[in-house]
Amino acid sequence: RNPWTWSSCSRQTMTRILSQWGTTIPCLADGAREDSVQFLPRFPGQKYNLDEQCQLVLGRNATSCPERSPPCEILWCKPTRGSFCRTEGLPWADGTQC
Numbered sequence: 001r002n003p004w005t006w007s008s009c010s011r012q013t014m015t016r017i018l019s020q021w022g023t024t025i026p027c028l029a030d031g032a033r034e035d036s037v038q039f040l041p042r043f044p045g046q047k048y049n050l051d052e053q054c055q056l057v058l059g060r061n062a063t064s065c066p067e068r069s070p071p072c073e074i075l076w077c078k079p080t081r082g083s084f085c086r087t088e089g090l091p092w093a094d095g096t097q098c
Contacts, residue, residue, distance in 0.1 A: 043095025050075070053093050072098040 048056065050064035054077030065085035068076035072092055076085045092098075 043093070045093035045096030047095075048093060050092070050096065053096070054078075057088055057090060072096065 045053075050066065051062070053075055054062035054064050057075070058077050058079045061080045062077045063081070065076040065078055068085045068087075074087050075090045075092055076087045078085055
């Protein structure tokens with residue numbers, strides 16, 4: 001069985017939209033699985049501090065550059081100790097303490 005399923009709300013919405021065009025899609029008839037929706041217990045920024053966010057992006061030796069990062073904006077990191085700060089243009093993870 002395909003692990004990707006429609007929630008009942010999404011199925012109803014898509015069925016309504018497609019019926020306006022006179023179209024149907026058989027996979028929308030699949031029932032929603034009870035375990036198909038899983039929510040994270042926390043936001044990523046509540047789980048990973050700035051150094052850990054940098055490590056996820058640039059490797060295990062990376063550290064954050066708080067002097068370069070305007071609070072809650074672009075994530076700036078040093079890939080290794082003694083290296084220069086750089087950015088991949090990514091924002092701080094949702095939930096990061098500003």
